[in-house]
Each structure stands twice: as structure tokens, then as C-alpha cells.
Amino acid sequence: MKKEVVIIGGVAAGMSCAAKLQREDPETRITIFEKGPHISYGACGLPYYIGDLIKDPGKLIVRTPEDFKEKRVDVHIHHQVLQVHPSKKTVTVKDLDKNETFEKSYDTLLISTGAAPITPKFMEEAPKNVFTLRDIPDGKRIKEAALLSEVKNIVIVGGGYIGLELVESFHSLGKNVTLINRSGKIMKTYDEEIREILLDELEDKNINLHLSDNVEGFKSNAHGYVTHVVTDQKAYEADLVVMAIGVAPGTKFLENTGIQTLENGAIITNNRMETNLKDVYAAGDCASVHHKLLDMPVHIPLATHASKQGRILAEILAGKDKTFPGALGTSVVKILDLTLAQTGLNEKQARDHGYNFQSNFIKAPHRAGYYPDNSPVYIKYIFDKDSKVLLGAQLAGTKGVAHRINTLVLAIDQGLTLEDILLSDFAYAPPFSGTWDALQVAAKASL
Numbered sequence: 001m002k003k004e005v006v007i008i009g010g011v012a013a014g015m016s017c018a019a020k021l022q023r024e025d026p027e028t029r030i031t032i033f034e035k036g037p038h039i040s041y042g043a044c045g046l047p048y049y050i051g052d053l054i055k056d057p058g059k060l061i062v063r064t065p066e067d068f069k070e071k072r073v074d075v076h077i078h079h080q081v082l083q084v085h086p087s088k089k090t091v092t093v094k095d096l097d098k099n100e101t102f103e104k105s106y107d108t109l110l111i112s113t114g115a116a117p118i119t120p121k122f123m124e125e126a127p128k129n130v131f132t133l134r135d136i137p138d139g140k141r142i143k144e145a146a147l148l149s150e151v152k153n154i155v156i157v158g159g160g161y162i163g164l165e166l167v168e169s170f171h172s173l174g175k176n177v178t179l180i181n182r183s184g185k186i187m188k189t190y191d192e193e194i195r196e197i198l199l200d201e202l203e204d205k206n207i208n209l210h211l212s213d214n215v216e217g218f219k220s221n222a223h224g225y226v227t228h229v230v231t232d233q234k235a236y237e238a239d240l241v242v243m244a245i246g247v248a249p250g251t252k253f254l255e256n257t258g259i260q261t262l263e264n265g266a267i268i269t270n271n272r273m274e275t276n277l278k279d280v281y282a283a284g285d286c287a288s289v290h291h292k293l294l295d296m297p298v299h300i301p302l303a304t305h306a307s308k309q310g311r312i313l314a315e316i317l318a319g320k321d322k323t324f325p326g327a328l329g330t331s332v333v334k335i336l337d338l339t340l341a342q343t344g345l346n347e348k349q350a351r352d353h354g355y356n357f358q359s360n361f362i363k364a365p366h367r368a369g370y371y372p373d374n375s376p377v378y379i380k381y382i383f384d385k386d387s388k389v390l391l392g393a394q395l396a397g398t399k400g401v402a403h404r405i406n407t408l409v410l411a412i413d414q415g416l417t418l419e420d421i422l423l424s425d426f427a428y429a430p431p432f433s434g435t436w437d438a439l440q441v442a443a444k445a446s447l
Contacts, residue, residue, distance in 0.1 A: 003028045005317065006106035008081045009250075010034030011041065012303050013284030014112035015063065016310025017317075022071050024318035031104065032068070033079040033093055037092070038136050039065060044303055046139040050146060051169030057136050070345055084109065084257050086277045097343035104318060108279050108317060109265060112249035112310065115285035115301045119243060122217045127226040130218065130241040133162060142242065151239040152176055155229045157215050159186030164198075164335045166242055167207055171336065178208040178236055180215060180229065182245075185342065189329070190394055191347050193361045193380055194340060197396045201338040210236070220229070246302060262288055266299035271323040273313045283309035290326040293345055293391060300329050330409050334400050341405035343367040344392030344412045345382055356385045360446040364438035366400030368430035375399050379442040381418070388417045388447065404439055418443040 005021065007014045010032045024368045032039070040063040048054045065075035076093075082101065083092040090103045117132035131142045144432050145151060146169075154170045156163045159181035170177045179186070179202070187195055202209060213231035218241070219224050225417040228235040249265040260268045260276045267275055267282035271290060275282050284306035288297035305327055330343040349355045359382045366377040377397035383390050395401045411421055422443040428435055436444065 003317075004105060004107045005030050006104060006108070007032045007110045007112060008084075008091070008113055008381035009112035009284070009286070010036075010039035010075065010077070011043065011112070011114055011284075012306035013114075013287075013310040013313075014110060015040040015068075016307045017112070017283065017314045018068065018073050019063075019071075020311045021317055022068075022073055024314055024320075025319075026072070026319070029074070031074045031106075032076065033081050033091075033104075034075070034077050035080040035096070036137070037077055039063065039068070039075060039077065039300065041136060042303075043135065046133060046136070046163035047169045049139050049149060050133075050143045050166065052143070053172070057140060060136065078102050082253060084111075084254060084280070084282060086257055086259075088444065089279065105280075109281065110273075110313065111251075111254070111275075111280065111286060112284045112306070113253075113286045114306075115159055115247035115249050117243065118248050120245070123243065127218055127220050127224055127241075129225045129239065130243065130251065131158075132243050133166070140291045143239075143242050146170060146173055146175065153178065153237045154240045154242070155180060155238040156242050156244060157181075157229065157384040158246065159183070159188075160244065160246060160357075161187075161209065161331070161333055163242070163244035165333065166244065167202070168336050169332065171207065173386070176208070178229075178238075180236070181211045181215050182214045182229060184212045186211060187333075189331075189346060190340060190342060191237050191359075191380060194342075194378065194394045194405055197378055198335060198338060198340065201336055205336050208236075233306075247285070249299065249301075251286050262297065262299055264299055266297075268297050271326070272316055273309055273324065281313055283313055289324070292326040292328055294349065298329075298339075300327055304330070328409060328412060330405065332397075332405055337398050338396060339401040340394070340396050341401050342367045342392070342394045343405055343409045344390070346392055346394070348381060350382055350391060355391060357382055357391060358385045358446070359383070360442065362442045362445045364441040365434060366438060367432055368399060368434050371430045377401060377404070377438045379438060380389060381442055381446050383446060385416055386430070388419065389415055390418060390421065400433075400438065404437075407439060417447050 042060045045060045068075045078096040081095045094101045145170035154175045182368045213233045218226045219228040251265045266288045273281045285301035291298045332341040361380040363376045377400045380394040426437045
């Protein structure tokens with residue numbers, strides 16, 4: 001008898017699982033329910049579409065429902081799963097086009113509903129020019145509004161990845177950009193030394209920073225458009241507003257199922273993506289991942305984790321003995337002319353989890369010092385005080401950052417020490433590094 005696999009959510013984890021499972025076990029019947037109009041698209045590319053670096057949003061779409069139907073994968077867009085019934089092994093689905101509901105049975109269920117932007121209570125009736133960014137329709141609406149000649153002042157609320165990437169997007173369009181953040185700190189997963197470099201870059205590009213303001217609401221005109229963002233400090237003129245104060249796992253529809261979650265709603269899974277419910281799996285931004293150094297489930301919503309989890313789960317469902325190895329929280333981001341990257345623990349995490357650690361922060365040339373067009377790369381290492389095993393790394397610079405962080409991911413993954421990094425046989429040529437690569441300069445300075 002053919003297995004019936006139902007997947008809720010058709011973006012990164014869900015489609016990664018479906019594509020791989022269809023190849024591994026073509027006899028399995030796969031049904032996908034996606035609330036939105038698109039599947040299998042690169043949401044991480046949306047800020048670059050908004051900034052007009054990418055002209056056609058269709059370039060972000062990897063596969064269409066028709067592509068999957070050719071492979072006998074049944075894809076339903078504009079279909080929202082309202083409830084899961086674990087005891088009956090069914091889901092209640094609403095066809096949003098026809099406004100009809102029905103039940104669908106499953107043998108195996110994958111929940112891959114992603115995460116949605118958090119909105120404050122005062123946004124229950126959002127003005128016409130206030131947006132959040134999650135999917136392609138959101139991106140189209142924001143870009144269409146931002147390109148209007150009368151839109152000159154753009155306010156972004158929130159100092160995380162999405163907010164800072166949008167700073168670059170709107171700056172590239174020649175807009176006057178204001179960034180408001182409540183906590184006093186932007187990009188909070190980075191330590192202070194790296195954040196200071198980012199602040200210098202933002203100020204150098206004339207971004208208006210208000211990092212200790214609490215947004216309380218909006219002033220709107222008679223036509224329902226925001227004219228000012230109101231905080232506990234003052235009112236800021238705005239022709240367009242993007243709220244980017246964080247994301248929450250899309251799991252509210254599971255509240256009565258008994259599924260176990262973290263405090264923020266992320267579904268707790270093991271290294272096989274299993275939940276506490278029989279034959280129910282979860283992957284992607286709606287689920288937890290196991291942090292290798294913290295040794296606990298955490299919520300790190302990144303496309304890299306989602307795609308890997310989906311692929312590995314497909315192999316598991318096809319009968320293979322596979323596990324997801326866990327995560328280190330590795331990320332990289334471009335903000336204006338600056339690149340930031342990190343992996344492993346920051347100082348707060350190391351301190352809160354009882355590590356006996358030291359840290360060191362250095363500046364080194366990203367290529368041979370005498371080679372033209374040189375620029376510094378800033379490196380912070382966090383390492384065990386006694387063994388000198390690397391626990392975390394953060395980098396910043398205009399060049400030479402992104403490829404170096406991946407080297408440090410492997411170093412942490414394999415438990416390497418600073419001396420291991422120092423004496424590794426790294427490639428060298430003046431256009432790319434000094435005789436001692438910047439990573440080795442940082443290791444030498446930390447010993």
C-alpha cells in the first residue's frame with residue numbers, strides 16, 4: 001500500500017523534502033498545502049528585489065506547482081491547514097479560493113509552516129503604507145510603494161537581519177532611511193566590538209539611527225496613510241514604514257494538538273525531525289534545531305537549516321538511517337558596504353552556559369598588506385580558556401569575510417584549537433591573503 005505523506009507549507013523545508021522524497025521513493029504519494037500563491041522560492045532574496053538589484057521577482061521562484069505535478073507531487077496553493085487531528089491522522093484544510101473546508105488523511109505529516117513577522121497590537125488595523133516582509137506578494141507591495149517618487153522618507157522598525165538588509169535596499173533607491181530600534185542594540189547576536197563597526201558604517205552612510213525608541217503607534221492622514229511613526233521620544237516623518245521586529249513560528253494552529261514547543265512556539269524536534277506526536281515531523285523556521293555547543297533545542301530560523309532538514313527527512317522517510325547533525329547558528333549578512341558573519345557562541349551565550357572562556361578581537365589586512373585595494377577584516381574569537389578550542393567567531397569587513405567564516409565553521413565543528421588554525425596549511429597568494437591569513441593572525445594574537 002502506498003504511503004500518504006502530507007506536507008503543510010511549501011517553501012524551503014517542505015519543498016526540499018518533497019523533491020528529495022519523490023526521487024528516493026517515487027511510489028509515495030505526496031500532497032502539499034501552501035497558504036500563499038507561490039512555492040519553492042528564495043525568500044532571502046526579497047530585500048535585493050526590493051532594492052531593485054533583482055528586477056524580476058520570478059527569478060526568486062525555483063519551482064512551480066506545475067513542475068512538481070509533473071513528478072506526481074500534488075501541490076495545492078491558496079490552501080490553509082486550519083487544524084491537525086493526530087488521533088485520526090487527518091488535517092482540516094481550507095481552500096481559500098473557494099472558501100470551502102475539507103479533511104485530508106495522512107500516514108506521515110510534515111509541518112513546515114515557517115515563521116511570520118511579529119506585529120504589535122496597534123497594527124491590528126495597519127495603515128496602507130505600513131508593511132511587513134515575509135513572501136513575494138509582500139515584496140511586490142513594498143517595492144511598488146518604495147519606487148513612488150513621492151516616497152522619500154522610509155522608516156524601518158527593528159534592528160535585526162531583515163531590518164538591516166532593508167536599510168541597504170532603501171538606501172540604494174536613494175531614500176532617506178530612518179532605523180528605529182527599542183533595545184538600544186542592533187544585530188544583538190553579535191558582540192559589542194562588531195556592532196560598533198556596523199554603527200560606524202550606518203552613520204557613514206547617513207542612516208538616521210534612533211536605537212532606544214519604543215514605537216507606540218502612527219499618525220495617519222484622512223486617506224489612511226501614515227505620515228509619522230510615533231515613539232516614546234518623538235514623531236518621525238514617514239512616507240513608508242516596514243515593521244521588522246522579529247518573527248514567530250507559524251504554529252498557532254497546533255495549540256490543541258499536544259505538540260511540544262519552545263516558549264516562542266517553535267516545535268521541539270529530535271535529530272530525526274520527529275515531534276512528540278506519532279508520525280508527525282517538523283522542519284524549517286517553525287521548528288527547533290539542536291545547537292551543537294549549547295546542547296539544547298533552539299530556534300534559529302535560517303534557510304540553510306530548513307533545506308538540510310527537509311532533505312534529510314526525505315531520506316529518513318525513504319527508509320535510510322540519517323540524522324540532522326545540528327547547528328552552530330552560522331550566518332552572513334551584507335549591510336551597505338559591510339559584511340558581517342558569525343558562527344558558534346557569542347560572549348553572552350558562553351557566559352550564560354557556564355563556559356570557561358576568553359575572547360580576543362583583532363584587525364588584519366584581508367590580503368597582503370602591499371597589494372592594492374586592501375581593506376581590514378575584523379575578527380573576534382571566543383575560545384576555551386584552558387584548551388584553546390575555538391567556541392565562536394565573528395567577522396566584519398568590506399571584503400574577505402564570507403569565505404573565511406566557513407573555514408571557522410569547520411574548525412568549531414571539528415573541535416580545533418587556535419594552534420590548529422595557526423598551523424593549518426592555508427592557501428596563500430597576495431591578492432587573497434597575507435603569508436599568514438587573517439584567521440591565523442587572529443589565532444596567533446589569541447595564544
